[in-house]
Amino acid sequence: MFDVSRGENDKVLLSGRLDASQVEKLKGVLDTVTRSCTLDFNELEYISSAGLGVLLATQKRLSDSGHRLKLVNLNKHIRNIFAVAGFDFIFEIE
Amino acid sequence: MEREFERKLDALDEIFVFIDDFISANDLKDDVAFSIRLAVEELFTNLVRHNYGGRDHISLELTRDSRQLIVKLSDFDVEPFDITKATPVDVRQSLMDRKIGGLGIHLVRSVVDKLTYEYSDRTLCVTAIKKVEEKDV
Numbered sequence: 001m002f003d004v005s006r007g008e009n010d011k012v013l014l015s016g017r018l019d020a021s022q023v024e025k026l027k028g029v030l031d032t033v034t035r036s037c038t039l040d041f042n043e044l045e046y047i048s049s050a051g052l053g054v055l056l057a058t059q060k061r062l063s064d065s066g067h068r069l070k071l072v073n074l075n076k077h078i079r080n081i082f083a084v085a086g087f088d089f090i091f092e093i094e
Numbered sequence: 095m096e097r098e099f100e101r102k103l104d105a106l107d108e109i110f111v112f113i114d115d116f117i118s119a120n121d122l123k124d125d126v127a128f129s130i131r132l133a134v135e136e137l138f139t140n141l142v143r144h145n146y147g148g149r150d151h152i153s154l155e156l157t158r159d160s161r162q163l164i165v166k167l168s169d170f171d172v173e174p175f176d177i178t179k180a181t182p183v184d185v186r187q188s189l190m191d192r193k194i195g196g197l198g199i200h201l202v203r204s205v206v207d208k209l210t211y212e213y214s215d216r217t218l219c220v221t222a223i224k225k226v227e228e229k230d231v
Contacts, residue, residue, distance in 0.1 A: 017110065020139045021103040046128065048135050049197040057194050077128040084204040085197055086185025 004029045015043030020050035030058040035067050042073035052085055059090060098151035101142050109134060116156045121231050129205035133165050133222045136198040140177045141169045148172035165222040174213040177220060
């Protein structure tokens with residue numbers, strides 16, 4: 001089960017398992033983001049290439065207007081996947 | 095353990111339950127469990143997206159011996175399509191140069207030790223092998 005919601009200060013909260021069957025939920029929320037924004041991965045257990053694709057597309061769109069995503073609280077597995085994908089160069093990760 | 099799943103992304107929920115049963119039955123630790131989940135999802139979604147016209151179901155077999163875990167997906171009555179020959183991804187490209195997609199097999203290769211493809215009698219099999227050590231169980 002995957003869930004995405006808005007928290008305080010417009011932070012986007014992700015939780016559960018973000019697989020290929022769930023990415024439209026994330027896309028639906030991120031498509032409404034027009035300024036720099038923080039995504040909190042604290043409750044996110046899993047991500048695959050489908051989720052990475054949505055994040056990359058959003059980062060590209062935001063960068064056109066000088067904005068960007070910041071990702072926080074990644075677990076060690078997800079952090080490793082980001083490194084393998086080279087996303088640690090593309091995203092600000094805290 | 096072997097089971098067939100419908101050729102659709104919505105089958106992933108059932109697939110993850112199946113994987114979790116395998117992980118529990120084999121007392122696998124988090125690191126290995128994450129790797130197996132990722133490998134299965136990426137390979138299954140590749141078959142769903144690329145092999146139109148095959149049978150309604152794709153077979154998933156998970157096995158373990160003393161040294162390795164074996165993930166095998168079989169797709170029946172399909173044209174040959176070697177998903178292991180995906181174009182390499184340059185992960186050092188800048189944001190502007192990065193293309194959306196194409197990361198799946200790259201990620202699989204990072205979490206398993208061997209990835210093979212076979213095609214015979216209109217059946218496609220892709221197998222991922224991950225070595226296991228004492229620390230993994």
